Every structure is written in structure tokens, then in C-alpha cells.
Amino acid sequence: MNSLLFFLLLTLPLVNSLNLLGLASIFVVFDSMEKARAYHCAMYEAYVSSEVAFKLPVEINAITFHTSAKRIFALSKCDLHFYTPAKSGRRGYELENVAKRISRKPVQQLKVVDDADFLLTLSDQVLSLHSLTFPFPVKAIVRVKGVTAFTAHVDKKNKDFYITVASKRKFTILKWKDDDFVEQIAFKRDGKLSEVLVPNLCKEWLITIYSIVFFQLSNCDLPIPTDNPLIITWSRRCLCYAIRDSYNLIGMTYNSETQAWSGENTKLFPVGDVPCILDISERKLVGFTRGDMVTLRSSSVGEKLHGTSPTLSQDVKFTGTLLAVVQNKNATINCMHNETQVVLSHVIPVNDGPYLVGLLPKGIVEIRSISPSYLIQTITLGKAVMLAPALSGQVCVASAFDVWLLDSHSNLRKNVNHLVNERHFDLAVQLADCGKLFNESEKVEIKSQSALNLFNQRKFEDAFKLHAEIKTNVISVLSLFPDLLPEKFTAHHSPNARDLAENEKKRAMLALSVYLAEARTQLAFSLEQHNKAKNGEKNGILLSKEDHDRAKTELQIVDTTLLQCYLKIRPMLVDSLLRLNNNSCSFEDAETMLRDAKQLRSLFILYETRRKHTMALSLLKEQAALAPNSDPFFHGIEPTVEYLQTLGNSHLDSIFEYAKWVLAVNPKDGLSIFTGDETSDLARNLDRDRVLDFLEEECIQAVIPYLEHVIYRWEDESPRLHEALLEYYARKVKELLKEYTHAFHDEAPLINTSFTDENVIRAGDEEGDLGAYRRAMLKFLHKSLSYSPNKILVQLNHYAFCEERALILGRLKKHEEALSIYTGVLHDIKAAEEYCRLYYNASDPIDSQVYLHLVRAFVSPSDPQLGTAVLVSPDADLPVPTPNIPQAIKVLSQHADKMDAVGRTEHRRNIDM
Secondary structure (H helix, E strand, O other): OHHHHHHHHHHHHHOOOOOHHHHHHHHHHHHHHHHHHHHHHOOOOOOEEEEEEOOOOOOOOEEEEEOOOOEEEEEEOOEEEEEEEOOOOOOOEEEEEEEOOOOOOOOOEEEEEHHHOEEEEEEOOEEEEEEOOOOOOEEEEOOOOOEEEEEEEEOOOOOOEEEEEEEOOOEEEEEEOOOOEEEEEEEOOOOOEOOOOOHHHOOOOEEEEOOOEEEEOOOEEOOOOOOOOOEEEEEOOEEEEEOOOOEEEEEEEEEOOOOEEEEEEEEOOOOOOOOEEEEEHHHOEEEEEEOOEEEEEEOOOOOOOOOOOOOOOEEEEOOOOOOEEEOOOOOEEEEEEOOOOEEEEOOOOOOOOOEEEEEEHHHEEEEEEOOOOOEEEEEEOOOOOEEEEOOOOEEEEEOOOOEEEEEOOOOHHHHHHHHHHOOOHHHHHHHHOOOOOOOHHHHHHHHHHHHHHHHHOOOHHHHHHHHHHHOOOHHHHHOOOOOOOOHHHHOOOOOOOOOOOHHHHHHHHHHHHHHHHHHHHHHHHHHHHHHHHHOOOOOOOOOOHHHHHHHHHHHHHHHHHHHHHHHHHOHHHHHHHHHOOOOOOOHHHHHHHHHHOOOHHHHHHHHHHOOOHHHHHHHHHHHHHOOOOOOHHHOOOHHHHHHHHOOOHHHHHHHHHHHHHHHHHOHHHHHHHHHOOOOOOOOOOOOHHHHHHHHHHHOHHHHHHHHHHHHHHOOOOOHHHHHHHHHHHHHHHHHHHHHHHHHOOOOOOOOOOEOOOOOOOOOOOOOHHHHHHHHHHHHHHHHOOOOOHHHHHHHOOOOOOHHHHHHHHHHOOOHHHHHHHHHHHOOOHHHHHHHHHHHOOOOOOOHHHHHHHHHHHHHOOOOOOOOOOOOOOOOOEOOOOOOOHHHHHHHHHHHHHHOOHHHHHHHHHHHHO
16 A cells, blocks of 8 residues: 555646545545455465265255264255265265155254254154164154244253244243153243143253353243244344344343343344354354345343444355355354255354355355454355355355365465464464364464554454463563563563553553453462462462462562552552552562652552551651641541551560650550550550550550559459559549649648548548549559559558558558558548458458457557558647547447457456446
């Protein structure tokens, strides 16, 4: 085309009258010539024809092929001729035998079911099943009247054989069982399920549609045809049929809620002169002939093909009206020849292939590729009127008196090489996959070239799908994007990238990201299986050291490159990639990329998932300080608190380091770093002595709440922590007492400065924090058994701690001193009696004397300034203690049984005196 354009430019001054419209027309012509050149270059000799039978003495009405036995059946009215491969090393086929009168009336439809070893014949609307052993006797007759069309299928999993029959505007599915057909389901005019004749199959049964798709029909509602179907074919979950004026398709869908199948009938388009339906299941296609073309449609219910309408997808146009058509390698073809009223129904070949072979008038056989659609070859075979697929790569052709076999094997390698040289890689790949002529390495090489060619044609998705199929080395694929490949790998792979426009580069990276996501899934799974096997788990697959190291390297490259792609085209997926537990991005490269892209939240996720705790915490602190000019994710102390709560005792130094600024901002929230939540044991397992030391140094106000949480919530019984809590209670009370004394100096006397009932303020009755802390302290002294009373007594050397010292003296069994505080200082008789009730123990020599001590305190009270019972204020006005004889008598009368006789008698004598 370039030479033609050059010629046009040279002659342009000579054609002054050429207007713009004329110039556009010339360009269209040149463009058509260019397309025709490519069209012509795709043509080659795909098939070589050979004679099977020539100038037969009888007229042939139909042909079909018995694949497993490699036999060609030629039907002549009621007689069946069959040909087998020639013996003695000769090529071609020879007549084996003739089965006379396999049917009383002329056969209209003939079908060999290889997987079931049956021959089906339709004659005078009666469907018969024959054995495939000569002379092909009838084994059963289908008990359905008025059969107009049928199709057959075998479940390759369990070998069940089914036929679908069209009769009297009704579809019936039958199963071969116990040498007979039994009705499974019938779709009548009301579209409902008919009565099932076999009780043990009445609930559900399995139908295999040409061994491609399986589905259950336990409840079904299927539309009925408006006329008697002439042709029926299953294609995946679609029942395709032709009536006199149109093709129709019933798409089956399954409702999981009702557990029922339903079908929706779609009227497609008018039939052509020769109605024909092709099932091309491996391509998820079904084809319908219309005049000189085959219209291909998706056979997947609800799917669109190539982004077009779900009804029509593409056409393969022939050069003349089609009389018959086959799709070589893997297709089921049902067609009807209007002129002879002979319906040809063919078997299912094994493999898929790239061709549609069509029969045109005057014996012209035309071979076209499906995708892309090219005219490949034209063969003229005199007066040929019938086609049938044979073995993979072979097609049977017949006229009224001749049979030919078209074979593609002999030229297969030459044709593949021709297509590769012409850069028709897509077709070359399809041909190479057809047979066993090419080994896997040769196929991979062709597909690799095809993938590169697709990339050059900007068909990026197709290119990467092909790379995934042949498992191309990931680094080789990434060499198409040298800017994305890590530097240490670029030296080993020559760059293959093409200069792409910005929009094309974006499309390429989108396709690459999909490819890399699938690649990483496979690599991660392989490594996971290796780890399972290494740990002795079942179902693991152990890799060699070389394969393991290669997989780890490739996964790192894939994840790093995928991160680059996502940052450029799909930033919303970056965090999801980084959070994968098997993410293998190069840490240094990922950190640089995320900082350059200012994706600080994603950078934090990288630090978090790689357990770079110091880096993560530094980032949180740094960004929190920049608020409100930073990402709201980093604002406040909550992110840091939550992160620190996820660290355990092994990271205690880091916790201390970054808890400092949090405690300085908010001691209460900062404390939660060390108390955690109820769902995690990480905070519970921190070294509590070290935490206490840290809080004492950095945040003294958090010490008491921490110790209370540890002791009351976690039930810690460590003496050090119990004694520390009492110590801090005492410190707090002393501190608050100073404020309390100053505030109420003129209104009320200090506690213990005047020992009269009116002036004593009991511990815990003070207002505000002082009362709260004293109540907490008294409660703890009552409850705790883990502190040392002697140590705590030293801590309570302040004159105000009367009740507290009394409790501790009781723990030390110094009952006389404790009771002297209740009776002589606090004047709380009820508290003194409660004290005795609490500590009295008849079996203990000291505790059994507690009531005697109480009587003594009333009869002979001691001086408060003597001993260590209570420390008094320097300004205290201490009264002289006086006996309380009535109270002593009361105790003696109520608790005489709790005192020994000697002590009781002595105190009575003292009272009488």
C-alpha cells in the first residue's frame, strides 16, 4: 500500500480535477486491496482429497462416520454400505460389507453414537436403535409416535445414554436403561413436567449435553415449539431447533431458590434453503446456516460474545449458497437437505478445530476459518451433495455415487509454518493444537510468537491470556515493560517493549495487572503447597530447591510490578495487595514507590504488614503532629494506641518509646496501651513490673488506674503490685489531705485533733477525691492478702490514717492496739464490735482473746500517746481516757461465752471495784 500511495503523490499534479471525495474513494479502494492481500495470503491447501468409493452401482442417500472403528457408512435407501481402512498397508478405504434392509422404509436420518456403540435411524417417523455389529440388528424402537427429529448424547462420567426426541410439537428426553428407553421428562403443550415412568428416577436425573455441560432436571418448565421441529441440537444449556420458518433457541436457567430449571424460548431468525445447526461447544458457540452464511451465536445463557448482542455475534460468509456444512474436529451437525428430504445427523468428533467446511452447489467444497474468518481453500468434487465429519482432521464428502475423504494431516506442518511466516499466529496456534504432530515445546514457541504479535497489534488482553496459558516466564513478559522490571533483571533480558501512546500504555498496564494478579495467585499457591508438604501436612507438594527459589523470586518481582501498576492505574487496589499475608513486594522498592506517590496510608500498611514497627510508629507520630495538614487517617492518638496494642511483650521497648507522647497528650487513652481490650491477651502478657516502672517515670497519674486494672480485672496477686497500689493510695491521700485541711481549716477541726464524737470525721466520708481514694484504700486493705502489713504500716505513718492502721494492726494480730483506736480515738463502738466479730477465732490463742481486749479497752483505756497505736498531730488536743463501764458490762453479758473464765472473772472484779 505504501508504494501505491507514493505513486498517487507523484501523479497528484497531473489530476488537478481530482476533488477530495474522489481522493477518499481511491483510499477506500487501496484499503480494500490491502485487505484482499491479507485475505489472499491466508489461503493454503488445508485438505487433500482421496477417493473412498467411486462410481457405486447404488445411489447414496446419506453418509456418516463411525469414529472409534474408523468406518464410513453410506446409506442407500434401506441398505447400509460400510467402508473400513484398506488393509495390507494400502492407503484409503475399501468396502467391508453391505447390510441389506436395515429398515423397511427409506431412512431419513442416520446417526452413529460412538460412546454408546449404537446406530440410530429415523424412518417413517419411527426412531430405531441398532447394534453397531454387522448386520446392525434393531435392539429397540423408541415408543414415541411421530418423531420428526432427534439428537443423542452420552454422559461420559457415568456412561448414561440419552436421546432427545421431537414429535407432535413436543420434546421428550429418554434414557437407555436395561436394554430399552424409558421416558424421563416430556415437555408438552402446557410446558409442564409429564408423569415419570421410572419410580427410582422420579426426583432427579443427570443429563449430559454432549459431554460438555451437566445439569439436573428435577423440576422444569420449558416452552413448547409452535410447529413440529425439523432439527434439534443441544449446545451446552441451550436446546436449539428449527421449524419451517425460523430457528429457535431455548436457554435453560436454574433458580437456586426454587431448585427448578426453566427455559425461555427465543425466536432467532428465518431459516435458509438448507436448515442446519452446528454445536461448537468448545468455543461456546452454536451456528445456524442462512443462505450463504453461518451465523454464530453464544451458547452460554445470558452471555454476550465479543461484546455484541446476545442474539447475534458474527457471521462466516461463504461464496455461495450452502447445501451442507461441518465444523471439523469438534461439532455436532444436524442439517436437512430440502431437495432430497434426507436429514444428515453426524457423530461428535473428539477435538476442536479452526475450520468450517461448507458444501456449495456444483460440488464445490469451501473451507473457511472461524476466527479470524478467512477463505482457506476451495475444492471441487463433481456433484458432491453430502458432508460428514470423520476423524479429527478429516471430512467425508459424497455425491450420489461417489465418496471422498478430505484429510488435513499431510499438510498440517507445512500449513502451520506458512501461517507463522505470514504472521497469522492465531490460526497457526489453532492448527498446531489440532493434532499430535507438534510437541509441546513447538506449540509453546508458536504461541509465544503469537502473544508478541498480539501485543504489537495492541491486543493486550489476548496477548497476556496466551502468555498465561503457555506459562511464559514472568520476567520475559515483564521485559515488554522495561520501566517496570527491577534493574537487576533488565541486564539479563533484552527489552522488547514497544513505544506506546499514553492511552495505549494505560490499556496495556490494565491488561498486565490482570495477568500479574493471576500469576501471583498461582505462585503463592505453589509456595503454600510447598510449605504444607515441608511441615508434614497432607495434600502438600514439595518443590525442589531450584523451583522453590525461582518461585519466590518470581513472586517478589510480580508483586513489586503489580504494585507499580496499581499505583498508576488502580490506586484503590494498592492497600488490598499490601495486606495479603503472602505479599512479597521488594520492601525497599515498595517503600520508595509509595513515598514518591505520596501514598502514606499505604506506606503505613506496608510497614505494618512487614512488621517494621519502629517505622510505622514513627510515621504515625510524624503525621499526627502535622494535623490538620495530613491525611485524616493519621489524626489524633487513636491510630498509635491501636497499633501499640497489637504489639506484644517482645516489643516492649518500642511500646515504651512511642507511648510517651501519647501519655503526654491523654493519660487515660494512653493507659489503654497497657490495659488493652478484653479480646486480646497481648496487654495482659506484658511485663507488669517493667510497665509499672515506666509509668512511675513517665506518667505518675496513670499508676493507680493501671494497678487497679491489673489487680481487680486480671486478679494479679503479686506482692509488689499490691504494696505499690497501697503506697500510691497513701501518697494521694496525704497530698489531698493538705488541700482538704487548707480548704476546711476555719469550718471544722482536723481529724484526730480533738477526740470527741462531734469532731471526728471518719475515713472515706470526706468530700471529693479524698473521700474516694480513702474508700478505695480501705476496700483494698480489707480485700487484699498479698501485701506485707509491716511494710504498709510504715507507709501509713501519717496521723490521719487511724482506720487504715487499725485494719493493718488487726492483720498483725495486735488487737489491743487496734481496739484502742476504735474506742479511744474514733469512739466507734460499732466498729470495735465488728472488728471483734471479724477476727475472733476460738482455736487461735491470740484471736480468741479479742473480746477480752475489747472489755479491757472499756475498763482500763490506755493513753493514745503511748505505744504505736496512733500517730497524732502536733496540734492535737488529746483528752485523758476515761473508763466506759456500761459498755464493758454489755460486752461481758453478750459475749461471755467467747472469753476464758479467768479473764472474765478478772474484768468483773475490776468493774466492781
